[in-house]
Amino acid sequence: MQQRVYAPLSALNAYNYCPHRVYLEFVCGQWKDNDHTIKGILNHERAHSGEKRYDGNRIQTTQVYIKSDRYQLVGKVDIVEEKEDEIYPVEYKKGKAGQWTNDHLQLCAQAICLEEQLELEIEKGYLWYFNSRSREEVYFDQELRDETIWTAKKVLNIMKNNLIPPKEYTSRCKGCSLQDICLPQEISKLNKDM
Template sequence: MAYLEEEFLQLSGLQHFAFCRRQWALIHIEQLWNENLRTVEGNLFHKRAHDEQIREKRGNILILRGLPIASSVIGLSGQCDVVEFHKNQNGISLAKEEGRWQPFPVEYKKGSPKSNDADVLQLCAQAMCLEEMLCCTIEEGALFYGETRHRIPVFFTKELREKVKKAADEMHQMFQRGHTPKVKQTKSCNACSLKEMCLPVLMKKQDVIKYLKTAMEEEE
């Protein structure tokens, strides 16, 4: 199945979806958002990485930032923080550049490596988009974390690609249904910027309809 361009969802949402399906639905279906210190710092950290005016060449590496990407196979679109093109005889040709080049996506994260695979899935999805757009194969990329100040290599295995495809399909199904999952409170809720909107403790005890009904009765 191939998705139409008007059906594409935000690739960045894949990270939200992997972290918490309810968080993803609140942001991408119900259009709710709330900034906290973590999100503000993260946006500032990404500002330079997404500066499309910056184009660097360091020896045999060409660096592009904020590269628009999309895939009709997984139905996602967005931007890469950084894509390095390493000079490689088995790579692809690029306009205005001599030789052949191998794409190598790099995703920048403000914090430290996570215990879940949210960041890895996001990076793999970027690679899958690049492969479709550039007609090439990308076997690896890297995650750069601001707190540790070093890269972690990521290999795009068949299993990882299948996880991305499955998650993307689930996102599309939920989006089409307009479905927001019920609360499943975890320790991660405390760090979520939507904690005050999601109300995980309250919603664990009663459903949204009952909560709204009670609130309206109190106002009357």
């Protein structure tokens, strides 16, 4: 019997950022910290405490482990908030607020997992950005849900079949912690010289 493979929720974020990163990180097990990843870890200390907090009329449960058998997703939510009759995920991010599709996909995947486990519908979630000290509301419309499920399938395909997505050198490579392992600029230059 073949073992089921589950895609980590963070792999959806990574795929949108760079599909090749998914291969390096989640198939090859490559990882290297840089200042961005270290700051992210430090910013998440409180969210990963595993405690339950009360913030006004909100109940916040930190570091909640979740999964979806239907879409083969697994991971954790930084904070699951309950307010009145609503339950929704809150994801912490190091950077500044903006329309970051990769963050929206990860948050929507969290909601999909929570919906399956709790048997309820979640219409929105929140992204908390440390650098801008702002909270962005994200609605899980059908377009975002479809893109999230499509991305999960792409990630699972890479992981199950050991597929190697092509490397493309872009401006995003400069901030990537795996740049010294991937060598995208060098590979790009070699390909042009051939």
